[in-house]
Amino acid sequence: MLDLRTIYIVSAMTCSVLGIVQMIAYSSGRFERWLFWWSASGIVIGAGLFSVGLRNVLPDVVSVLIGNNLILVGYLLLIVSVRLFGGRPARWGLSWLILAVLSAPLILLWRDDASTAPRIAIFSLVCALGDLLVILEGIRLARQERLRSAWLVAAIYMPTAAIFAARALLAVTGWIGEGGLFGPGNGADAWLGLWAAPFLALRSIVINLMAAERAGNKLTYLADRDALTGVLNRGGLMRSYAGLEPGPVALMLIDVDRFKLLNDTHGHAVGDEVLRRFASSASLHLRSSDLFARHGGDEFVIVLRGCPVEKAVETAQKIRAAFAASLAEMEGLVVQPTLSIGVATEICGPGDLETLLQRADLALYARKRNGRDGIDTFEEDRQAA
Structure with missing residues (x-):
């Protein structure tokens, strides 16, 4: 028969050791504050599991009251760390208030031996709620940052929530807890603990996968x-x-007129500012699906997806006007740069980039x-002539 106490102790050691290892990694200074709270979560949950596992060995105030609440505090730190990882505020005050409300029934019931089953039910529901919050944060990260490992976070926390x-x-139906946590007749609880144990280990390291993927994405970016x-x-x-889906595209090749003269007259610092202003003003008229490079x-490329030539020319005119308005804010420009733009389209795109x-x-x-300062479109017949 499975020994539930042993499962508790092994799970406690797993969480604690992984938490300590991650805390050592945090001390290297290469990680942000979220890893500190994540590591602390593992250590605190491990301490709580160890205390609960020593029920009837340690005083009840330690093994029941303190042990259960340490686990809940660990869950709080877990949720806070995931929020910080996602760039969201910790909201410590609200978090502690919610924890106090949720743990109040456990505090009120801890002295009553007959209340083991209700304690198990309340404690398990609170932990399931904590897992659900982590799942939601993981899904949000997966969608916002396109982190594949964030989907893994959600997938790993779903079984433990269940x-x-x-x-x-x-516990509510009387299948477990009637004879105490480690009393006879709790085989079902032991099996649930056995199933949960490997997920506890996986949960402890999955945020590192997200951190590694995010770092890789940042380097690629x-x-x-x-x-x-x-x-x-x-x-x-x-x-x-190369990653564009099939469909019509329009490509604009844009040259900043008189840019060399601008640099020679005003210096490279002013030239750099002009390029930054062009990039900023042009971006205002582009969609998230468009490419801007x-x-x-002083030459730029814009690729517009699903865009006919008329729409591309209209967008080019807006970019020219926005650039001129931005330059008007710069005082003392003797050389006034303008934009020359060439437009080519591919109906059955995206086609070959070099050809476009x-x-x-x-x-x-x-x-x-x-005469510069304008827009021309590529026409096959005219170029052949």
Whole structure:
């Protein structure tokens, strides 16, 4: 027969050791505050499980009152750490208030030996609620940051939420707890504990997977971005373009006119500010699905998904107007840069990026031959002529 006390002690050691290891990792200074609270959660839950596991060995005030409430405090720290990881406020005051309300029945019932089953039911429901909150935070992170490992968090906490809910139901219906926590007739509770034990270990390390994935995503993001303007660089454009779904696209190749003269006259600091202002003003008229990249120097590329040539030209006009308005805020500009824009479209897109760039480049230089500061579109017949 399974020994529930042993399961408690082993689970306590697992949570405590993993919490201590993670606390050591936090002390390296490479992690943010969320890991401190996550580590503390494991240590506190481990201490609570150990106290409960020594029921009838330690005084009841330690094994029942303090042990159960330590586990609930650990759950509070767990939820706080996940919120901090997601960039949300901890809300300590509200959290402690909710914990006090939820733990009040356990405090009131701890002296009564006949109240073991009700205590188990209340405690298990509170833990199931804590697991549910972590699941919701995991789903939110998965959707907002596209962290695949956050879905794993939700998947790992779902079984333990179900186990705690089942334990509460068994306690309410009298299947467990009637003879005390470790009394006879609690085989079902032991089996639930056995099923929960491996998930407790997995739960302790899953946030590290999210941290590693987030760090990898950040490195990828930085590698794909232009440091000056914050838009995609050429490599980022190529990778993002390769991931586009089939459909019509329009590509704009944009050149900042008289940029070399601007640098020679006003200096590179002013030139950098002009490029930043262009990137900022152009972004105001782009959708989240569009691609915006610095192709090199004073040349930029914008890819509009599902956009006919007329709409692309309209967007280009808005960008020109926004850029001019932004430059009007800069005082003392002797050289006034403008925008020359070449537009090419692909109906059965996205097609080959280099081909689209070549077509847009032909349109761009046609615009430059005709006096700059305007928009030209690629036309096959005209280019052939």
